[in-house]
Amino acid sequence: MEFPTWVTERVIARQGALHPYKALKPAETAFVVIDLQNFFTQPGYMGECKAARATFPAVNRLANALRNAGGHVIWIQTCSDSADTFWAHFQHDLLKPELSQKRLEQLSAQHSGFQLAAEVDAAEADTRVIKKYYSALATDSSNLHDVLQKKGIKNVLIGGTSTNVCCESTGRNAMMLNYRTIMVHDALSAFSPQEHEFSLQAWMLYFGDVLGTHDIINRLS
Incomplete structure (x- = not known):
């Protein structure tokens, strides 16, 4: 994924490199x-996000690679029971x-x-x-933080939908x-290309890294 020059220049000026995480230990990921x-x-x-279906191959590819390397795959599901x-x-x-x-x-959960x-x-x-809320790591939303802690996780890779809502919310938390947190751009989707791009630009500027599945798999070895 290409970022505008103004984004890359600000990121490098702050942290010294565009991509700070050079290697990822699978057992900690x-x-x-x-x-x-x-x-x-x-x-x-x-809630259909049409672009989500195009990310399934990338999601499956990264999930399989991480499992084979000894890492962890966690599927988050929103449930609306008692949300009212x-x-x-x-x-x-x-x-x-309506x-x-x-x-x-x-x-x-029954639907x-x-x-x-x-x-x-x-x-x-x-x-x-x-999870209950947009962020799986919001107070009382889910037990994700406990799950990550028990597994000894230090690196969190974020995929799913939508990029700028539940995925970004969970990633920020x-x-x-x-946690060293990476948004996986080809395993993410939003309701418009603009929302996807703007979310990942803001993420790079302030919160962590953005990488594709190929780059992440290379960092697992």
């Missing part, structure tokens, strides 16, 4: 894949009534929308985490919890 559920990826669902209570302002103030009801129904897309290769040995 987790690929955190966010919201690649039917609700967010498949036609007919309220624990996230009432979002459900009632930021969504029209959209609020549709989200509550289609992201319920097909909650399930991971059939095209993603989630292995039985992978970890699954259920991960960075501020002292």
